[in-house]
Amino acid sequence: MVIQAKISGAEAVKLYDIKMENAAIIRKAAREIMVSGHQLEFLGFSDAKYYKIIRNQIEDFRLLFIDWVAGFNPKHYIVDEWGLFNPPGISPDYVQRDDELDFLDEDDEDN
Template structure:
């Protein structure tokens, strides 16, 4: 079974995931221009920007695999942070003397396209497919961390349970 027909990897066909692949490819190409020297600020920035670009892809997959509102929102928040951190990377590269920092303008353009896809993607999350987030961060509108869980009203007969 290939990923086009595998529901576990269906997210790889989404426009937002394809855009994240583009972002990673460009970030990887820019990272390849940074020399590998131990314990230099540029090598640390290189590692962080690659991690941010990979995190975006991993969390899209996690959000799609979880399919529960609070899990999807948690992944979306991590994606947003990674993307925003990537946007700031060029400043750090410039400060530490990276000569080809202008290539990061390509990443900015891709991130802007990604941001627009992200808005639509998050708007499509099913707010009715949720488990109450008792931490209170990622509940659907109108649901609070102290609300009664409606699943607690489902009767469970232990005498007739399947062993």
């Protein structure tokens, strides 16, 4: 449920940092799904062998995820003062110019 909600959240905004924040949460949720399969095996659940199907689906999703994140527009950002989700090359103390925020007034459908 988290993955679905965060994909929707990332698609609903233009801001690079919010998209990346959602992407990080999606990654975490997918990794938790992978770990749960190992836990089922460890606890001896007889049907844990079917978890390989889910692992394969997560791997397919991971490859799509990489392409999706690569499509985020790094020019559509507001400086993340925490420094975690800034585009490459932008430091937390970067002073953003007004003309760098022009994308906020665009009416295009590309988020």
